[in-house]
Amino acid sequence: MSLPPIAQLHGVSKNYSLDGRIVEVLRNVDFSVHKGEFVAITGKSGSGKSTLLHICGCLDRPTVGKYLLDGRDVGVLADQQLAGLRQNYVGFVFQDFNLLPYASVYENAALPFLYSTLEEERWKPMVLQALEDVGLSHRMAHRPAALSGGERQRVAIARAVVTDPKLVLADEPTGNLDSVTSRDILALFSSLHKKGATILLVTHDRSVAATASRTVVMCDGTLTEVV
Amino acid sequence: MRNHILRLEYLLALYAIASGSLLRHRLRSFLSILGVICGVAAVFATLSIGEGAKREVLAGIRQLGLENIIVRRSQFLNTKTTGGESARNYSNGLQLRDVQLLQGASSAITDVAFLKELQVEFTGMTQEMMPQVVACSSSYFTIHGLTVTRGRMILERDVRLKKKICLLGEGVARGLGSKGTVGNSLRVGEQVFLIVGIVRSAPLKNQESKGGTTLAREVDQMVFLPFGAHDYMKGSQGTGAVAVLDEIVIKLRSGKVAEQIVPLILRTLRLSHNSVRDFQLIVPWQLMYQAKKTQKIFNMVLGTIGAISLLVGGIGIMNVLLAVISERTREIGIRRAVGATRKDIMAQFLAESLLLTVTGGIIGIFAGLACSMLIARFAGWSVAVSLVTVVVPLITSVIVGICAGVYPAVKAAGMDPVQALRSA
Ligand SMILES: Nc1ncnc2c1ncn2[C@@H]1O[C@H](COP(=O)(O)OP(=O)(O)OP(=O)(O)O)[C@@H](O)[C@H]1O
Ligand SMILES: [Mg+2]
Numbered sequence: 001m002s003l004p005p006i007a008q009l010h011g012v013s014k015n016y017s018l019d020g021r022i023v024e025v026l027r028n029v030d031f032s033v034h035k036g037e038f039v040a041i042t043g044k045s046g047s048g049k050s051t052l053l054h055i056c057g058c059l060d061r062p063t064v065g066k067y068l069l070d071g072r073d074v075g076v077l078a079d080q081q082l083a084g085l086r087q088n089y090v091g092f093v094f095q096d097f098n099l100l101p102y103a104s105v106y107e108n109a110a111l112p113f114l115y116s117t118l119e120e121e122r123w124k125p126m127v128l129q130a131l132e133d134v135g136l137s138h139r140m141a142h143r144p145a146a147l148s149g150g151e152r153q154r155v156a157i158a159r160a161v162v163t164d165p166k167l168v169l170a171d172e173p174t175g176n177l178d179s180v181t182s183r184d185i186l187a188l189f190s191s192l193h194k195k196g197a198t199i200l201l202v203t204h205d206r207s208v209a210a211t212a213s214r215t216v217v218m219c220d221g222t223l224t225e226v227v
Numbered sequence: 228m229r230n231h232i233l234r235l236e237y238l239l240a241l242y243a244i245a246s247g248s249l250l251r252h253r254l255r256s257f258l259s260i261l262g263v264i265c266g267v268a269a270v271f272a273t274l275s276i277g278e279g280a281k282r283e284v285l286a287g288i289r290q291l292g293l294e295n296i297i298v299r300r301s302q303f304l305n306t307k308t309t310g311g312e313s314a315r316n317y318s319n320g321l322q323l324r325d326v327q328l329l330q331g332a333s334s335a336i337t338d339v340a341f342l343k344e345l346q347v348e349f350t351g352m353t354q355e356m357m358p359q360v361v362a363c364s365s366s367y368f369t370i371h372g373l374t375v376t377r378g379r380m381i382l383e384r385d386v387r388l389k390k391k392i393c394l395l396g397e398g399v400a401r402g403l404g405s406k407g408t409v410g411n412s413l414r415v416g417e418q419v420f421l422i423v424g425i426v427r428s429a430p431l432k433n434q435e436s437k438g439g440t441t442l443a444r445e446v447d448q449m450v451f452l453p454f455g456a457h458d459y460m461k462g463s464q465g466t467g468a469v470a471v472l473d474e475i476v477i478k479l480r481s482g483k484v485a486e487q488i489v490p491l492i493l494r495t496l497r498l499s500h501n502s503v504r505d506f507q508l509i510v511p512w513q514l515m516y517q518a519k520k521t522q523k524i525f526n527m528v529l530g531t532i533g534a535i536s537l538l539v540g541g542i543g544i545m546n547v548l549l550a551v552i553s554e555r556t557r558e559i560g561i562r563r564a565v566g567a568t569r570k571d572i573m574a575q576f577l578a579e580s581l582l583l584t585v586t587g588g589i590i591g592i593f594a595g596l597a598c599s600m601l602i603a604r605f606a607g608w609s610v611a612v613s614l615v616t617v618v619v620p621l622i623t624s625v626i627v628g629i630c631a632g633v634y635p636a637v638k639a640a641g642m643d644p645v646q647a648l649r650s651a
Contacts, residue, residue, distance in 0.1 A: 054645050057564070059563070059564060059644050059645050060644075079569060080569070083563070083567060083568040086563075086564060092564050092565070098557070098648065099561075100558060100561060102248075111561075111562070111565050112566050114237065114567075115231060115565070115568070116566070117231045120236060159565065
C-alpha cells in the first residue's frame with residue numbers, strides 16, 4: 001500500500017477527568033485506515049471504541065497524539081474547519097440511527113448539504129442516488145417514525161454516504177436490529193465497500209469479521225490487530 | 228472558509244426549521260409570546276395615541292395663537308370679599324381703560340384687541356343657525372390672522388367713526404343667501420348695517436402651516452361690527468367708562484415671553500380692578516406646555532408598561548428556548564456530526580427566537596391598533612398610524628428576539644457534539 005492512509009492516528013490518547021480522577025479511555029493508539037479498506041473494530045463495552053470513532057470523525061480531539069485525516073493534521077484546525085471536514089470527509093452511522101424525527105426521509109438524507117455551499121441542483125441528484133442505493137427511493141416523503149428499524153438505518157447510511165465521504169464511520173450500526181435485518185445492513189456496507197467506500201465499523205458481531213478486510217480489537221484503550 | 232450562512236437557500240431552510248419547531252408546539256409558542264404581544268401593543272398604542280392626541284391638542288391650542296394671551300371676563304373670583312355685591316362695587320369689569328393700560332404695559336406687547344359679545348336675536352332663524360354678533364377692534368382681525376374672501380376688513384377708521392358696517396362669517400353669508408353679499412345691508416336689532424366683507428373660515432391645516440392664528444370661536448357663524456357701532460343699538464351698553472368688554476386679546480412679540488408677561492398683566496389688571504378677580508387669563512403657550520407634559524406622563528406610563536411587558540416577554544421566550552434546547556440536544560449533536568458549525572446552531576436558535584418575537588410583534592401591532600382605537604373612542608382622541616408607529620414596535624420585537632435568543636443560542640452552540648449525541 002503505497003498511498004498515504006485516509007486516517008492515521010499517532011500515539012493518540014484520550015483522557016477524561018471524572019471527579020478529579022483521570023480516566024484513560026484511549027492509551028497511545030497507533031492506527032491507520034487506508035483507502036478502500038473495510039475495517040471492523042470489536043471489543044468489550046467501555047473499551048473506547050466509540051471514542052476512537054469520534055476522534056476519527058473529527059467530532060472529538062485527542063488529548064495527546066496526532067490525528068491525520070487524508071494527510072491533514074486535524075489537531076491544528078479550528079472548530080469551524082473541523083465542521084467542514086465532518087461535512088465533506090466523513091459520514092457517521094450510529095447505533096440508534098440519529099435521524100431528525102420531524103424531517104422526511106429525503107430531508108434527513110440531504111441534511112449534510114444544508115451546511116454546504118453546494119447548489120441544490122448539484123446535490124439533489126446525489127441525495128436521490130444515495131436513497132436509491134439504500135433502496136428507499138419510494139419512501140422519501142415519509143417520516144422516520146413510519147419506517148422500520150432497518151429502513152431507518154438505511155436512511156442513516158444514505159445520509160452518511162450522500163456527500164461521497166472519504167471515510168464512513170459506523171458505530172454498532174446493527175446493535176438495535178434483529179439478526180435478519182442486521183445481515184441486510186451489513187450486506188449494504190459490503191456493497192458500499194465494493195463500490196469503493198472506506199469503512200470503519202464497530203461491531204460486536206463476530207461474523208462481520210468475515211466481511212471486513214481486517215479486524216482490530218479494542219481492549220482497555222489499546223488496539224490489537226487480529227491476523 | 229465556508230460562508231453558506233448568508234445564502235438565501237440556507238436562510239429559508241432556517242426559517243422552515245424554526246417555523247416547524249414552533250408549530251409543533253403551538254400552545255407553548257403562543258403562551259411564550261404573550262408578553263411580547265402586550266409589550267408591542269403598549270409601544271404601538273403609546274406611539275399612535277400619543278401622536279394623535281398631540282396633533283389634536285396642539286392644533287386646538289395653536290388655534291388660540293401661541294403668542295397670544297386672552298383675558299376673558301368672568302364671575303369674579305375674589306376670595307377676600309365675601310359678598311358678590313360688595314365686590315362688584317369695586318370693579319366694573321374689563322374696560323377700554325384696561326386695553327389702554329395693557330398697550331403701554333410692556334414693549335413685549337405688540338398689539339391688543341378687544342371684543343364685546345352682543346345679545347341679538349335675528350328673526351326667522353333657528354337657534355342653531357343664530358349668528359353670534361360681536362363688536363370688536365380692527366386689531367382683532369390682524370391678531371387672529373383673519374382674512375376676507377370678499378370685500379374688506381373692519382378698519383381703525385370704522386371704529387373711530389362708529390361706522391354702521393358689518394362683516395359676516397362665511398356660514399352666516401351662506402345662510403342669508405343673496406341677501407348676505409357685500410353691498411347689501413343686514414338688520415341687526417333695530418339698526419341696519421352695511422355688509423362690507425365676508426370673513427374667511429380657513430381650514431385647520433392651512434392655519435397651522437401659515438403659522439397664523441385663529442380664534443377658537445366659530446368665525447363661520449359670526450357677525451362682526453366695528454366696536455362703537457353697537458352704541459346705535461337700543462339697550463346695549465355704551466363705550467364709555469362703564470362699557471364692559473368680554474375679551475381682550477394681547478399679542479406678544481413671541482410666545483416665549485408669555486411667562487414673564489403674565490404677572491405684569493395680572494398686576495396691571497389687579498390695580499385697575501381694585502384687586503377684584505373678575506377676569507380669567509388663557510395662556511395658550513402654557514396650555515401647550517401643560518398638554519405636552521401630560522402627554523409625556525402618558526407616554527411614560529404606557530412606555531413603562533411596554534418595557535416591563537417586553538422584559539417579561541423576553542424572559543418567557545428565553546425560558547421556552549432553553550426548554551427547546553434541552554429537548555433537542557440530540558438534534559444539535561446530529562447536526563454538528565453532519566457538518567454544522569457552532570454558528571449554524573446559533574443561527575438556528577436565534578432564528579427561532581426572532582420568529583417568535585416578530586410573530587408576537589405583528590400580533591402586538593394589531594392588538595395595539597385595537598387597543599388604541601378603543602382608548603381613542605372613550606377618550607375622544609384620534610389615533611395616528613404612521614410608518615414610525617409600525618416600524619418602531621417591529622424593531623423592538625426584533626431586538627427583544629435577539630436579546631432573548633442570544634443566551635440559549637450560545638448555550639446550544641457551545642455544546643460538545645459528542646456529549647450531545649450521548650444525551651438521551
Ligand atoms: N465524558 C466522559 N467523561 C468520563 N468518562 C467518559 C466520558 N465519555 C466516555 N467516557 C468513558 O470512556 C469509556 C469508553 O467509552 P466508549 O463509549 O468509547 O466505549 P465503547 O467501547 O464505545 O463502549 P460500548 O461498546 O458500550 O459502546 C467508557 O468507560 C466511558 O465511561
Ligand atoms: Mg460505543
